[in-house]
Amino acid sequence: MGRRAIFFGDSEQTPIFFRIILIIQQSMEATRDAKYLYPYNLIVANFVSLKLNQSTFLLWKTQLLGLIESQNMHGFINGNFPKPTEIVTRNNDLVENVDFLEWKKLGCLLRGWIIETLSEG
Numbered sequence: 001m002g003r004r005a006i007f008f009g010d011s012e013q014t015p016i017f018f019r020i021i022l023i024i025q026q027s028m029e030a031t032r033d034a035k036y037l038y039p040y041n042l043i044v045a046n047f048v049s050l051k052l053n054q055s056t057f058l059l060w061k062t063q064l065l066g067l068i069e070s071q072n073m074h075g076f077i078n079g080n081f082p083k084p085t086e087i088v089t090r091n092n093d094l095v096e097n098v099d100f101l102e103w104k105k106l107g108c109l110l111r112g113w114i115i116e117t118l119s120e121g
Helices: 016-033 057-070 098-116
Strands: 087-090 093-096
Touching (some): 057 098, 093 098
């Protein structure tokens, strides 16, 4: 019995393996071109093992900054990633600035990380 390639749909002639590789490659290229990377699948508890309270501040701060720096997001904390303009002119039209939308999304993510590490009391 000969090997048979698995195809993606009836009209596609590309084996599924090569389609998956192409999708991964396109994703990596899009990530490389992005101004801000978006670590959406990160588990904060793997980096910050304790909740902030009156007695844990120094260790909490060290762990949280380690997380932020490991994801190249420290520019949000130290001001190196200032807020981009919300609206820009493109082809004589006012449009939303894509850089602002990415910046805002990452700011929300970072705020969520911090809130996740706060104690309730």
